Structures are given as C-alpha cells and as structure tokens.
Amino acid sequence: MRAAVMRQRALVVDDVPAPVPGHGEVLVRTLACGICGSDLHLLRHGDRFRENFAGATSFRMDPARDVVMGHEFCAEVVEHGPGTQRQLPAGRRVVSVPVTVRGGGTHSVGFSNDAPGGYGEYMVLSERLLLPVPDGIETARTALTEPLAVGWHAVARAHVEPGDVALVIGCGPIGLAVVNALRVADVHPIIAADFSARRRELAVAMGADVVLDPATTSPYASFAELSARARDGAPLPLDALTGARALRNGVFFECVGVPGVLDRMMAGARRGCRFVVVGVCMEPDRIRPALAITKELSLHFVLGYTAAEFAATLRGIADGSLRTEPLVTGRVGLDGVAGAFRELDNPEHHAKILVEPWR
Amino acid sequence: MRAAVMRQRALVVDDVPAPVPGHGEVLVRTLACGICGSDLHLLRHGDRFRENFAGATSFRMDPARDVVMGHEFCAEVVEHGPGTQRQLPAGRRVVSVPVTVRGGGTHSVGFSNDAPGGYGEYMVLSERLLLPVPDGIETARTALTEPLAVGWHAVARAHVEPGDVALVIGCGPIGLAVVNALRVADVHPIIAADFSARRRELAVAMGADVVLDPATTSPYASFAELSARARDGAPLPLDALTGARALRNGVFFECVGVPGVLDRMMAGARRGCRFVVVGVCMEPDRIRPALAITKELSLHFVLGYTAAEFAATLRGIADGSLRTEPLVTGRVGLDGVAGAFRELDNPEHHAKILVEPWR
Numbered sequence: 001m002r003a004a005v006m007r008q009r010a011l012v013v014d015d016v017p018a019p020v021p022g023h024g025e026v027l028v029r030t031l032a033c034g035i036c037g038s039d040l041h042l043l044r045h046g047d048r049f050r051e052n053f054a055g056a057t058s059f060r061m062d063p064a065r066d067v068v069m070g071h072e073f074c075a076e077v078v079e080h081g082p083g084t085q086r087q088l089p090a091g092r093r094v095v096s097v098p099v100t101v102r103g104g105g106t107h108s109v110g111f112s113n114d115a116p117g118g119y120g121e122y123m124v125l126s127e128r129l130l131l132p133v134p135d136g137i138e139t140a141r142t143a144l145t146e147p148l149a150v151g152w153h154a155v156a157r158a159h160v161e162p163g164d165v166a167l168v169i170g171c172g173p174i175g176l177a178v179v180n181a182l183r184v185a186d187v188h189p190i191i192a193a194d195f196s197a198r199r200r201e202l203a204v205a206m207g208a209d210v211v212l213d214p215a216t217t218s219p220y221a222s223f224a225e226l227s228a229r230a231r232d233g234a235p236l237p238l239d240a241l242t243g244a245r246a247l248r249n250g251v252f253f254e255c256v257g258v259p260g261v262l263d264r265m266m267a268g269a270r271r272g273c274r275f276v277v278v279g280v281c282m283e284p285d286r287i288r289p290a291l292a293i294t295k296e297l298s299l300h301f302v303l304g305y306t307a308a309e310f311a312a313t314l315r316g317i318a319d320g321s322l323r324t325e326p327l328v329t330g331r332v333g334l335d336g337v338a339g340a341f342r343e344l345d346n347p348e349h350h351a352k353i354l355v356e357p358w359r
Numbered sequence: 360m361r362a363a364v365m366r367q368r369a370l371v372v373d374d375v376p377a378p379v380p381g382h383g384e385v386l387v388r389t390l391a392c393g394i395c396g397s398d399l400h401l402l403r404h405g406d407r408f409r410e411n412f413a414g415a416t417s418f419r420m421d422p423a424r425d426v427v428m429g430h431e432f433c434a435e436v437v438e439h440g441p442g443t444q445r446q447l448p449a450g451r452r453v454v455s456v457p458v459t460v461r462g463g464g465t466h467s468v469g470f471s472n473d474a475p476g477g478y479g480e481y482m483v484l485s486e487r488l489l490l491p492v493p494d495g496i497e498t499a500r501t502a503l504t505e506p507l508a509v510g511w512h513a514v515a516r517a518h519v520e521p522g523d524v525a526l527v528i529g530c531g532p533i534g535l536a537v538v539n540a541l542r543v544a545d546v547h548p549i550i551a552a553d554f555s556a557r558r559r560e561l562a563v564a565m566g567a568d569v570v571l572d573p574a575t576t577s578p579y580a581s582f583a584e585l586s587a588r589a590r591d592g593a594p595l596p597l598d599a600l601t602g603a604r605a606l607r608n609g610v611f612f613e614c615v616g617v618p619g620v621l622d623r624m625m626a627g628a629r630r631g632c633r634f635v636v637v638g639v640c641m642e643p644d645r646i647r648p649a650l651a652i653t654k655e656l657s658l659h660f661v662l663g664y665t666a667a668e669f670a671a672t673l674r675g676i677a678d679g680s681l682r683t684e685p686l687v688t689g690r691v692g693l694d695g696v697a698g699a700f701r702e703l704d705n706p707e708h709h710a711k712i713l714v715e716p717w718r
Contacts, residue, residue, distance in 0.1 A: 052649035262648070281648040289621070289640040290411035292660035299658040301651035 002357065003120030004337035006043060006067045011338040016066060019116055019124040021081025022102055026127045028094065032143040032331075032354045033118025034072035035340055037172065037257075041282060042069065042111070043341065048282050058099060058106040062113055070118030070355065071098035071110035072146040074139045075125070084127045093133040095145045097310050100126045119337055121357045131311055134318045140331075140354055141317055141324040147352065148322055149313040151177025153305035154278045158251050160187050165227040167219055168192040168208070168253045169265060171199035173352055174278050175255035176206050176327065183207030184321050187251075189226050193219040196347040205326040220268030223250060227270075253278055259285045262299075266291040274298045327351045333359030361716065362479030363696035365402060365426045370697040375425060378475055378483040380440025381461055385486045387453065391502040391690075391713045392477025393431035394699055396531065396616075400641060401428065401470070402700065407641050417458060417465040421472055429477030429714065430457035430469035431505040433498045434484070443486045452492040454504045456669050459485045478696055480716045490670055493677045499690075499713055500676055500683040506711065507681055508672040510536025512664035513637045517610050519546050524586040526578055527551040527567070527612045528624060530558035532711055533637050534614035535565050535686065542566030543680050546610075548585050552578040555706040564685040579627030582609060586629075612637055618644045621658075625650040633657045686710045692718030 001018040004011050021027045042049045046063055053059045061067055077092045088094060098109040098117065109125065110117025117123060133142045155178060160166065166187045168175050171194035182190045189209035194200050200211040212222055227248045228236055236246040250273040252265055257279025263286060265275065277299060292299070305313070316322035330353035332340045340353045360377040363370050380386045401408045405422055412418045420426055436451045447453060457468040457476065468484065469476025476482060492501045514537060519525065525546045527534050530553035541549045548568035553559050559570040571581055586607045589595055595605040609632040611624055616638025622645060624634065636658060651658070664672070675681035689712035691699045699712040 052647075053653055257648075277648065277652065280652055284645050284647050286643050286645055288411075288643050289616075289636065289660065292658075293636065293639055293662050294412055295660075296662055297660050299651075299660075301648065301654075301656050301658075303652050303655055 001121040002334055003068045003116065004334045004355070006069055009043065009046060011043065011341065013334045013337070016068065016116070016120065018122045021079065021124045023081065023083040024127055025081040025100060025102075025124045026077055026084060026130065027079040027081070028075035028123050028125055029078050030070070030118045030121060030123060030357050031074045031076055031093065031139045032356050033070040034143050034147060035337070035344060035353045035355060036072055036147065037174070038280065039069045039110075040341055040344060041280070045282060052282055058108040058112070060107055060112040060114065065113045067111070067113055068116035068120040069110045070120070071108070072143055073098070073118035073123070074133060074143040075118070075123060078122065080127070081124070088130060088132055093139065093142070094125075094130040095133060095142050095314060096125045096129045096131060097305075097307055098146065099129065100124060119334065119355055119357070129307070131314055133314070137318055140328050142314065143354055144324050144327055144352065145310065145314045145317060147173050148177045148180060148317065148324075149305040149310045150174055150278065151179070151181040152313045152316070153309050154178050154253060154276050154302050155181040155185050156309060157300050157302045158253070158274065158276045160185050160251055161249070162186050162231070164249045164251050165223065166190045166251050166253065167223045168203070168255060169219065169261060170194060170255035170279060171196070171203040172255065172347065173327070175253070176202055176351060178253045178255055178278060179203050179206040179208050180322050184316060188231060191219065191223055191226060194347075198348045202326055202351055206323055218268070223268075224270065250274070251276065255279050257281045259283050263287045263291070266295075266297060269295055269297055271295045272297075275300065277301045328354055330354070331356055331359075333357065360480040361693055362427045362475065363693045363714070365428055368402065368405060370402065370700065372693050372696070375427065375475070375479065377481045380438065380483045382440065382442040383486055384440040384459060384461075384483045385436055385443060385489065386438040386440070387434035387482050387484055388437050389429070389477045389480060389482060389716050390433045390435055390452065390498045391715050392429040393502050393506060394696070394703060394712050394714060395431055395506065396533070397639065398428045398469075399700055399703060400639070404641060411641055417467040417471070419466055419471040419473065424472045426470070426472055427475035427479040428469045429479070430467070431502055432457070432477035432482070433492060433502040434477070434482060437481070439486070440483070447489060447491055452498065452501070453484070453489040454492060454501050454673060455484045455488045455490060456664075456666055457505065458488065459483060478693065478714055478716070488666070490673055492673070496677055499687050501673065502713055503683050503686055503711065504669065504673045504676060506532050507536045507539060507676065507683075508664040508669045509533055509637065510538070510540040511672045511675070512668045513537050513612060513635050513661050514540035514544050515668060516659050516661045517612070517633065517635045519544050519610055520608070521545050521590070523608045523610050524582065525549045525610050525612065526582045527562070527614060528578065528620065529553060529614035529638060530555070530562040531614065531706065532686070534612070535561055535710060537612045537614055537637060538562050538565040538567050539681050543675060547590060550578065550582055550585060553706075557707045561685055561710055565682055577627070582627075583629065609633070610635065614638045616640045618642050622646045622650070625654075625656060628654055628656055630654045631656075634659065636660045687713055689713070690715055690718075692716065
C-alpha cells in the first residue's frame with residue numbers, strides 16, 4: 001500500500017506491505033486521518049518522546065524501523081480476519097480508539113512499527129473496538145472523534161459543575177476541544193486565551209464566551225473579575241466577616257504543554273483553583289510549590305480518554321452538540337503530509353489538517 | 360511579659376509589652392506551645408518565607424519589628440476583653456486555630472507583629488474561635504491539636520477509602536500526623552518511609568503497618584508489592600484481558616518539602632495515583648510533567664485545616680483515637696527555645712519540643 005512513512009526521522013511516501021488482520025482484527029481502508037501535535041513531536045523529538053512514553057507498553061517503536069503514524073481516523077471496513085463476528089459489513093464506515101489487541105497485549109495504532117496508522121491506505125483494527133459511524137455524517141467530522149475525545153476526557157476529569165468558571169490557556173486543537181466540551185457541560189463563562197488571533201476566533205466558534213490575547217490582557221485578572229459575578233452577570237454578595245466578595249469555583253485548563261506555563265498559571269490562580277493539565281510538556285519544568293501550597297491548588301494531569309468517553313464523543317458529533325464545522329482547515333493526500341507538518345507550525349493558518357490517502 | 364522574641368533574625372528572651380484584648384478578644388496565659396518546622400523556616404529564611412506567603416493577608420510581619428512566634432498552643436483564660444460573651448471562665452483551658460479577627464481582618468497568631476504567639480507568657484485570641492479543653496486530658500497532649508490537625512486535613516483532602524494503600528514519604532511531625540490520621544481513617548496498609556531509624560520507630564507508634572529506609576529499600580517497589588494484595592493479604596485476581604494483576608488505589612503523601620522529592624515520587628508512582636503534598640517546599644522545584652501525564656497523576660497541594668477539622672482533631676485527642684503519647688520528646692522554658700531550635704535539626708533526637716513559658 002501507499003503510505004507516508006516516518007523513516008530515519010523524515011516523512012517519505014513509499015510502498016509498504018499492507019497490514020494483515022490477525023485473530024479478532026479487521027482490515028480497514030483509511031478515509032481521513034487528522035494530523036496531531038503528538039505526531040509532530042514524535043517526528044522531531046523521537047528520542048524524548050519514546051523516553052517519556054517508555055511506560056506505555058502499547059507504544060512499540062523501534063526507531064530503526066518504519067512507523068506509519070496517524071491515530072485520528074475514520075475508515076471503512078474492507079475484510080474481516082479470523083475469529084471475527086463480522087457484524088459490520090464491508091464498506092461500513094467506522095471509528096475506533098487507536099489501539100489494537102493482539103495476543104493479550106495492546107499496540108497503539110500509529111505509534112507502533114506493526115500497527116500502521118491513518119497516514120497509509122490500510123490499517124488493521126480490533127473488531128470489538130470498532131464503532132459504526134451513523135449514516136449522513138460527513139467523514140471529515142467523524143475523523144475529529146479522537147481529538148475531541150481528549151477535550152471530553154479533560155472536562156470529565158475536572159468534575160465541572162454549572163457554577164464553575166473555566167479558564168483555558170492555549171487554543172490549539174486540544175484547547176479548542178476543551179472549550180467544545182465545556183460548552184456541552186454548560187460551564188459559563190468559558191474564558192480562553194491565546195496569542196493567535198486566528199485561534200481566538202476558532203475558540204469563539206467552539207463556544208468560548210470571552211477570548212483574550214495574553215500579550216495585552218491578563219487572563220488571570222479577567223478570570224478574577226468574571227468569577228465575582230453570578231451566571232446572570234450580577235455581582236456576587238460580600239462576605240459579612242471578611243468583607244471580601246464571594247467567588248465562584250475556578251478550573252484552569254493547561255493546553256499549551258510548554259515549560260513555564262504551569263508556574264505562570266499557578267502564580268495567577270486564586271485559592272482553591274483546580275487545574276487540568278492537558279498539554280503534553282515533554283521537557284522538565286520548573287514550578288514554585290509554595291504557590292500551589294498556599295493556595296491549596298489541585299493539579300490533575302490527564303491523557304487520552306476511556307472507550308466510553310470516545311463513544312460519547314462520537315455521539316456528540318453525530319447529534320451536533322459537539323461542534324466540528326470550523327476545525328478542519330486543510331486536506332492533503334499522502335504527498336502533502338510532509339508539507340502539512342511544516343504548515344502546522346504556524347498557528348495563524350491551521351487548526352486541523354486531514355490526510356486523505358486516497359486523494 | 361517574658362517572651363522568646365525573634366529580633367534581627369535571632370531568638371532572644373526579653374520583656375515585651377503584654378498584648379491587650381480588643382473587641383471580642385480574650386487574654387490567655389500560654390501553658391504549652393510546640394515548636395513547628397515553619398518557625399525554623401521563618402527564623403532562617405525569613406525573606407523567602409514572607410515572599411512565599413505574601414498572598415496570606417493574615418501574615419502581617421515587618422521584619423524590622425519583633426515577632427513572638429508559636430502557633431501550636433494550649434492556654435488558659437485570664438481576662439475577657441470588651442464585647443465578649445464570657446462563657447468560658449478564667450482558668451479554663453482552651454485551644455484555638457491560631458488566628459484572631461480584628462476589625463474584619465485576620466491576624467495569624469505567632470506570624471504577626473501584633474498577635475504574639477505561644478513563645479510568650481500571654482496571647483490574645485478571638486473568643487468565638489476558642490475550644491474548651493475537656494477535663495482530665497494532659498495539657499501537653501492538647502498542644503498537639505494544631506500539628507495533628509494538619510495531618511487530619513491532608514487525609515480529608517485525599518478522600519481516602521478503606522481499599523486504598525497509602526505511602527507516606529517523610530516521617531517528621533507532619534508525616535507522623537498523616538500516619539495518625541490514616542490509621543483513624545482505617546487505611547491499611549500504611550507504608551511510611553524515612554531515613555531516620557528514630558522517626559521510623561515513631562511512625563510505627565503512630566500506626567504505620569510497614570516502615571522502610573529509602574537508603575536500602577525502595578518505597579515504590581514495596582508499594583507495588585503491597586498494593587497487589589487485598590486487605591487480608593491475599594493476592595488480587597488477574598485481569599482476563601491484559602493478564603495484569605488488579606491493583607488497589609494508591610495515595611502518596613509528600614511530607615518532606617525539599618526540592619526533588621516530588622519528581623522522585625512521580626517517577627515511582629504507578630498510573631492513577633493521587634498525591635497529597637503536605638510538605639512545604641519553599642524553593643523552586645523541578646518536575647517532569649510527562650511522568651504525571653502518562654500516569655494521569657493528580658496532585659493535591661494542601662495547607663492548614665478548617666475550623667471543623669481542628670475541632671475534630673481535638674475530639675480525636677480527647678477520645679484517644681489520635682495517638683499523642685510518643686510525640687512530645689522535649690520540654691523547655693523560654694530560655695531553652697533558641698537551643699531547642701538547634702536541636703530540632705537532628706531527626707534522631709526529637710519529634711516535638713514543647714515550650715512552657717512558665718517554667
């Protein structure tokens with residue numbers, strides 16, 4: 001099959017052997033596959049990536065061998081392997097958590113030498129993890145299930161309640177997915193911050209109530225002001241003992257993944273804030289614990305999603321509660337993958353680029 | 360009154376003006392007051408301490424003026440100020456959260472130029488925060504209410520359940536208070552680690568089921584082994600899909616407060632562990648966020664206690680559920696305070712030294 005292959009730290013288009021479905025597996029044809037920031041990381045900082053994920057046994061990557069990346073996909077059933085139930089016929093569109101189970105072990109699809117991902121024409125997936133895509137939904141929208149599930153999971157782990165005020169730092173694909181899920185969870189206001197005007201525009205499209213540019217406006221001052229108001233915008237009452245204004249609960253989402261951001265957020269937070277760290281910072285970071293201690297902050301580091309959250313995300317896309325419309329900002333064939341990786345460095349141009357191997 | 364005064368970064372015994380009770384305040388005589396690690400910090404690293412606690416408006420310390428430290432006290436009522444209810448007669452023993460309310464603002468007793476603490480003969484406290492000490496309980500035991508409340512609060516914030524396995528890193532007074540509260544919460548096993556043989560002995564006295572010396576035994580390997588067993592010691596069942604052994608939930612308590620400890624704990628933790636950070640690290644720290652992300656760790660930074668937790672701790676001391684017996688390892692008069700501060704550097708000698716100003 002044709003695939004955009006990661007080989008010797010570069011992306012090349014080549015013919016590689018098509019994967020063969022094993023026991024319980026299904027061969028599928030890739031219809032669309034999003035490019036993820038993790039893929040950019042892996043291509044550029046492969047050693048660090050492997051070191052950081054050394055504990056994830058489903059990542060089985062020998063850097064000397066080819067890897068076909070791509071884990072945000074929609075595909076269609078081609079052929080069933082041995083030991084399958086065959087309830088989804090050939091031609092049926094499916095999505096899946098990007099994992100396949102073989103012999104009691106798991107392989108991350110797109111992060112394993114032996115489980116090629118969506119930057120190739122074909123993949124093999126575990127039949128029992130397949131979710132059929134309802135008819136009438138555009139393929140491109142369902143390819144967003146995986147990245148939107150990341151935001152869904154982050155909001156689920158935050159245990160948000162309608163009285164909360166949310167601050168989202170960073171409006172790349174992850175931050176946008178968090179805003180999307182916060183809107184569905186009925187949190188208001190949702191405050192979102194990014195240096196990029198284009199990304200702030202996308203955050204508004206996803207449901208942010210307030211967007212701001214940290215270069216000119218402090219996210220933390222805005223948060224303090226807005227959290228002193230009830231959901232109807234009226235000021236909250238003063239405390240009789242201290243004279244201070246009552247405040248709504250704050251939940252901060254770190255969606256940048258760059259050293260220094262967490263410490264700045266801790267400095268800006270007020271007492272009792274809870275943080276959800278969704279951005280994947282691959283480098284060591286410096287924090288001042290006394291900031292977190294004196295404010296009794298809690299930090300929830302999250303990754304991925306559960307199978308149930310993944311399925312709920314697909315339902316949210318299908319019923320329209322999760323927004324997908326403005327997120328796909330580019331589409332390329334296999335020949336365009338390397339160029340798309342370079343394009344994604346510029347936040348003014350793109351949110352999500354889809355690879356369509358059949359193009 | 361006589362007091363051990365912090366003046367120009369040194370402790371000196373001197374005559375200072377006795378405090379005068381204001382509206383709603385009561386003058387009390389100090390019976391016993393424990394020396395806390397925070398006091399050692401303040402004496403030695405005053406600038407950093409004030410910087411870290413700059414957000415705590417109840418800390419009102421001008422370093423050019425005297426401070427009488429001491430916030431872990433038992434006292435007796437001497438005289439009621441104006442606007443008091445006078446329900447506790449003179450001579451009645453009391454404890455209190457170390458805060459007094461004046462004109463709508465709060466002063467931390469022992470951390471404020473104008474609210475002298477228990478290293479002096481007299482203090483003034485807010486009448487409505489006083490808790491009467493039940494008869495028949497030794498004064499020295501009730502002076503432990505404050506430090507034991509810190510452990511009580513940490514365990515409350517951990518939301519521990521009987522199925523959890525706890526690992527306590529560091530067995531100074533805070534770690535010992537955590538072990539004490541964990542035992543009351545019926546968590547087993549409680550694993551406690553400290554380099555000091557004396558402190559490990561105290562941890563056993565407080566209720567630790569397993570103690571170990573990190574110099575010779577990995578706390579994390581011990582945790583992994585013990586968390587694979589049910590409460591009756593039988594191995595937990597294997598998972599049918601992955602073949603891995605089911606595990607009980609882990610909760611790690613950081614009770615050291617020194618840079619580097621948090622990162623080592625994150626490296627040693629397994630997926631889904633929650634951390635409670637009770638040790639007060641005053642310096643910047645370096646962490647690898649990828650460790651926390653890939654394991655989905657949560658970190659709860661805590662400080663102090665609520666008034667309700669403080670009262671519950673006093674009840675726990677009174678009814679014997681919280682152990683106090685081995686914790687008081689020394690008693691000094693005001694002339695002995697400076698020497699006691701030096702003694703406390705050596706973990707082989709002391710847990711808690713009480714100051715008795717009337718000695």
